[in-house]
Structure formats: C-alpha cells, structure tokens
Amino acid sequence: MPTSSASTTDSAKPAASGGVQSLERAFDLLERMADAGGEVGLSELSATSGLPLPTIHRLMRTLVACGYVRQQPNRRYALGPRLIRLGESASRLLGTWARPYLARLVDETGETANMALLDGDEIVYVAQVPSRHSMRMFTEVGRRVLPHSTGVGKALLAHTPEDEVRALLARTGMPAATEKTITTADGFLAALSDVRQLGYAMDDNEQEIGVRCVAVSVPDSPTAAAISISGPAGRVTESVTERIVPVLQQVAAELSHALTNPGPAA
Template identity: 65%
Template sequence: MAETTARSGSVQSIERAFGLLELMADAGGMLGLSQLATASGLPLPTIHRLVRTLVDLGYVRQEPSRQYVLGPKLIRLGETSSHMLSVWARPHLARLVDELGESANMAMLDGDQVVYLAQVQSRHSMRMFTEVGRRVLPHCTAVGKAIMSQLRDTEVRELLQRTGMPKHTETTITDVEEFAAQLRKAQQDGYATDEGEQELGVRCIAVPVPDVPSRLAMSISGPAGRMTETLVDRAIPLLTQAAQSLSDDLR
C-alpha cells in the first residue's frame, strides 16, 4: 500500500507541476506565488515546493521582482514538440494533396502570430510556397481566422489591438467589426477562408484542429483560378475529417 501511495503521490506532483506551467503560459509566462496559489487552488507551501523544483530543473526562473517566469529550458521542449507535430501532421496533409491536388498546410497560433509548422506541396508546377517556419499575422490568413474563431471575442479584440490589422492586398480585412463578423461565420460554418487577403491571387480554406492543447488549424491553398467553389465544397469535409484524425492522433 505504501508503494502504491508513493507512486500516486509522484504522479499527482507531476500533474500539479505541469498544471502550474500551463497556468503561467496562459498568463503570459509570468506569475507570483500568491497568484499561482489563487489560480490553482493549491496551498502556498505546495506551490512553493513545486516551483522551487521547477526552478532547480531550469523550467522556471525567479525574477528580481520575486515573480516567476517560464525558463529557457522549455524552448528545447517546445522546438522538439513542434517538430513532432509536423511529423504527425504530414500523412494527413499528404492525403489532402492526393485527394484535392492543392498544397496542404498546418499552422499554430504562437503568441500573436501564426506560424506554419508543416506543409505538403501540390504537384502542380504553379503552386504556393508558404514555407514552414514562416510567421504571419492571423487577421489575413484562413488558418489564423480558423484558430481565432475558437477564441473568446475579448481575446480576439485584445490580440488585434496589439498587432493592428495591416493591409496586404485590396481584400485584406482591416475593420475589427467586419473581422469579428467573419469569425462568427467561420465558427458557425466550421471553416474559414482567405480570399487573396495575404497574397494576391491566392485562395485558402482552413479548419481548426479540435480538442488539442495547442491552437492549430489545417488548410489547403492554391491559385484562385483552381480553387473553385466546386473544389472548396469537396475540400471542407475532407479538411474537417483530416483535422479530426490529427486530433485523435495527438490524444
């Protein structure tokens, strides 16, 4: 019984430690002990013990202000995790390319930007070259809209206030209310579109990846002339299925 209790206690400590890291991440990366105690509901001595362990391991750092911030050692874990997301996504993206003929992408909301983590290129000679690792603002991309359609309205507005809504093409949405209306439609329809808003002549359609800790979306994109309504109608259920399959793989 003692051995079982020890194992249970160890698992509980791990769960609590990761819970604190997630609380700090949700708060922008910095919190004090009392804030962590309030947010987690754990006793202050327990918080202090867990945080000291995380500091000793390099996953949390204490600032001169006495607050705690996420440590640089987490960067290596994040980079490896992003790479693995790409590995897991590629088979699903490849099937989309086989079925639809256009380039397929997976992207994630990282801070206030969208970063492309994985891509399988179309076999057409004229295709999109959104390279893996590219970062863009979310207001002018289908993947950004798909992800933001899952956020609270206040989160969306705060993000747009921080980034602004720079105009890239004639069709880029630069009005907050119009953008909010598009997000409501995307939430209702289950998919979002980019009608040449990031790059002239390029059309993109994207769906959010459901039930995953990271804010992810999958998309197909191609020249507007090939991305017809018929293709889009075929793509929506295939994208939705691919996103659900990826979600199942990540659980």
C-alpha cells in the same frame, strides 16, 4: 488528517493515471502559467489548481532550480528560458507527425496542405505537403505571418474572446497584404463570426492575389493548431470548397485524436 506527512511523500505518490503525481502537478502548473500569460503568483496558482501553497512552493522551487521557471524581482513566477528549446523541438515534431495527414489532404483535394500554429501574436507554419500540380502554392515552413490576412489565422482565433482579439490586432496592426485584406477590427470580428457559423475559414485573395485558402482548426489540440489547403483561386472555387471542407474537418479530427491520445507506456 496527516497532511504534513502526505506532503513530504508527495513525489512518491502514484497518480491516478499510474504515473508520478508530482510530475503531473508540475506540468499542470506550467500549463496554468501559460494560460495566465506566463507570469503568476503562488496564491493565483493555489486558487486555480486547488493545491495547497506548500505543495506549490515546493514544486515551483524545483522548476526554478531546473530552469523551467524563474522567480521575478516582484516574487511572482514566470516561465523560464529552458522551455524555449523544448517548445521549438516539439513544434518541429508536431509538423513531422502531421505530415501523413497533410499528405492525405493532398491526395484527396489535389491542393497544397499546410499546418500552422498560433505562436504569441503570429501564425507560424510548421508543416507543408505540396500539391502535385505544376502551378501550386508554396509557403516556407517556419514562415511567420499576421493572423488577420490568413485562413489559418481566422480558424485559430475564431473562438477567442472578442476583447483578446481586439488587443492582439492592436498590438500587431492590420497591414494590407492585398486590396482584399481585412484591415479593421470590426471587419475581422465579423469574419470570425462567419467561421463559427460555417465551421471553416477562408482566405480569399487576402494574403496573396490569385490564391484561396480553406482552413479549419484542429479540435482539442494540445496547442492551438489549424490545417488548410491552398491553391489558385481558379481551382479552389466555391463548389470545390464545399467538397474540400468535410475532408479538412475529418482529417483535423483524426489528427486531433492522434495528438491527444499518447501511445502505450514503455
């Protein structure tokens, strides 16, 4: 089988999707690097991707030349700094795309709607549509908080392996924002178990006294994302929560579909 000639024409091969195979492979390698923590060796990439080492080496060399990957002194490869600008721009666009869905949440629930991402060990809010009530919650877009005291944090970490959650909490600490904040790893893991059972997460006066937040993750999102509504505890009651949760889940499913189904090719 003429593997050597196939490898030399790899960049010209059409992908099964009708695109360019080498581009698909390069992006797949970047995502595998991110899944591995941002730094990998060629043999690891070959084992997980199934691609031959010469193909991976050629793709990585191109990514290094473009600044999207850098080679470390130990010969391993790490995600490069040029990805930061792309990521920041993509996060802003993600918030823009989400706004119509958040606006629907406000229309149907009457409360402020938010979208947040897990960025490293922190939660970052990327979009918000405020409630029309005079008394409403306001979270600045771009604000960063620790996951343990937020509904979106619980929603985003609910299906993360326990050892990874414990490691994250050990790195961030668990400072008390209020007297109701969960401040132990065991307590937080118990809360995550509740999220998995119920299908939604709650922040009950844990980030700010007098405020309740109900959150769900966006299923199959290209990056870990969650949406939520937040409002005064007197309005976001148990009975109101029962009504809000199906709306949140439906909007999250529709947003997921929009994010994972690209528009028609040019």
